[in-house]
Amino acid sequence: xxxxxxxxxxxxxxxxxxxxxxxxxxxxxxxxxxxxxxxxxxxxxxxxxxxxxxxxxxxxxxxxxxxxxxxxxxxxxxxxxxxxxxxxxxxxxxxxxxxxxxxxxxxxxxxxxxxxxxxxxxxxxxxxxxxxxxxxxxxxxxxxxxxxxxxxxxxxxxxxxxxxxxxxxxxxxxxxxxxxxxxxxxxxxxxxxxxxxxxxxxxxxxxxxxxxxxxxxxxxxxxxxxxxxxxxxxxxxxxxxxxxxxxxxxxxxxxxxxxxxxxxxxxxxxxxxxxxxxxxxxxxxxxxxxxxxxxxxxxxxxxxxxxxxxxxxxxxxxxxxxx
Amino acid sequence: xxxxxxxxxxxxxxxxxxxxxxxxxxxxxxxxxxxxxxxxxxxxxxxxxxxxxxxxxxxxxxxxxxxxxxxxxxxxxxxxxxxxxxxxxxxxxxxxxxxxxxxxxxxxxxxxxxxxxxxxxxxxxxxxxxxxxxxxxxxxxxxxxxxxxxxxxxxxxxxxxxxxxxxxxxxxxxxxxxxxxxxxxxxxxxxxxxxxxxxxxxxxxx
Numbered sequence: 001x002x003x004x005x006x007x008x009x010x011x012x013x014x015x016x017x018x019x020x021x022x023x024x025x026x027x028x029x030x031x032x033x034x035x036x037x038x039x040x041x042x043x044x045x046x047x048x049x050x051x052x053x054x055x056x057x058x059x060x061x062x063x064x065x066x067x068x069x070x071x072x073x074x075x076x077x078x079x080x081x082x083x084x085x086x087x088x089x090x091x092x093x094x095x096x097x098x099x100x101x102x103x104x105x106x107x108x109x110x111x112x113x114x115x116x117x118x119x120x121x122x123x124x125x126x127x128x129x130x131x132x133x134x135x136x137x138x139x140x141x142x143x144x145x146x147x148x149x150x151x152x153x154x155x156x157x158x159x160x161x162x163x164x165x166x167x168x169x170x171x172x173x174x175x176x177x178x179x180x181x182x183x184x185x186x187x188x189x190x191x192x193x194x195x196x197x198x199x200x201x202x203x204x205x206x207x208x209x210x211x212x213x214x215x216x217x218x219x220x221x222x223x224x225x226x227x228x229x230x231x232x233x234x235x236x237x238x239x240x241x242x243x244x245x246x247x248x249x250x251x252x253x254x255x256x257x258x259x260x261x262x263x264x265x266x267x268x269x270x271x272x273x274x275x276x277x278x279x280x281x282x283x284x285x286x287x288x289x290x291x292x293x294x295x296x297x298x299x300x301x302x303x304x305x306x307x308x309x310x311x312x313x314x315x316x317x318x319x320x321x322x323x
Numbered sequence: 324x325x326x327x328x329x330x331x332x333x334x335x336x337x338x339x340x341x342x343x344x345x346x347x348x349x350x351x352x353x354x355x356x357x358x359x360x361x362x363x364x365x366x367x368x369x370x371x372x373x374x375x376x377x378x379x380x381x382x383x384x385x386x387x388x389x390x391x392x393x394x395x396x397x398x399x400x401x402x403x404x405x406x407x408x409x410x411x412x413x414x415x416x417x418x419x420x421x422x423x424x425x426x427x428x429x430x431x432x433x434x435x436x437x438x439x440x441x442x443x444x445x446x447x448x449x450x451x452x453x454x455x456x457x458x459x460x461x462x463x464x465x466x467x468x469x470x471x472x473x474x475x476x477x478x479x480x481x482x483x484x485x486x487x488x489x490x491x492x493x494x495x496x497x498x499x500x501x502x503x504x505x506x507x508x509x510x511x512x513x514x515x516x517x518x519x520x521x522x523x524x525x526x527x528x529x
Contacts, residue, residue: 081358089494091358142492144359190493261493280436280489282428293351293360297423 063132086182094223113168136233151214168249375406384511438489445482
């Protein structure tokens, strides 16, 4: 059974919240021990060791918006199979190269059509709202998928703090970019950095839209977009900007990196849609990462299975044209 | 070359050629093919195909370097057939793991996706070569016709490399090495032919 309905998952394979926190505490103990050794080594070799943010546990609460009944992708696969072009184009590159991303101190600038430009410190953002555990399906435009237990709160909570003006129709996200740290970005001469993404205001205000600070109950690893990123489970992965430094409220549809790069391949909306193929491959099915080869292939769902929550945003729109 | 040396070398070649498939089968059984096993299988079989094709194409230019390397010809068919073996596995990977045995999906892929069209073309070019690889077929066709037919291998190699470039995403340059290797091997033919002609002419005028 390689195509058609997704294979039934025995309940024994679904990681429960308790299980993964038990797993977390065990892992943190081991990692803590290793980190102590590594820090001692680093301190002995450098006078001023570079600030590397080790993942720390986050205080979280459950969320009704979490996706249930899916087998979680392992932390190892989530952190070693990434697209983060600033750190290289191969899936394994970001895990190797993202160590230098300076995630502290970190601020997020809010500008554009707002009552007053603001700057938020990452520590304040972490405390703005209770952090929720939200499991979401993640569908990459390259036809692979994962199930990831993210940690964050709805972006709408943050937007309320920004006081956008009525003229703000779109919101743009800019990622951190420093060519000295992210030297791999230059491998692709077609991309103009920093990475830019955007949403219509109503999409940004949808409760599913997650301002994300962690995964598996801990702060985000660098290669997954530390210290703060977007997660939009009904859109292809590249819509979810990583390592955000600027949030800009704008009147007109902002330029977005992949849409600029190849407008016929990557639309502004980029909603997961099995009926609109990528010019180079079909979007009808996907490969679930981390499963055995015979169980990977599964049917792609409209809006990645989040139709009930988001379909109304696109009422009356031709999604073949506005792909 | 001594018979025992030949047998030893052939055995080693078989082991080396089968090692890729062996590693994949082991990885399938132990579920240890990385985060994306389908992609790992597709990549490994495709890479084995193009490299084995390159090795089989390297034999003639190498033999021209020195008559002492003439024995290499005994290995060409082996490499060619192993290239076809991996090309077949590569095709099966696509049919089973990517299209999910759906004829409709395959039809639309071949019609719409140029890298798949090109890959299928490369494979179809290899089929008659594999079918006529037996000594009986060579005798039946006659050396001249057989040689002419087997020139298709150049077209297959070029299609294979284009298929590779069209498959990878923008910014990925992994197909560069094999492209350069094949370019050298294909260019080696006219160059060595020209050198031989010049030597012959020099011999005549002398």
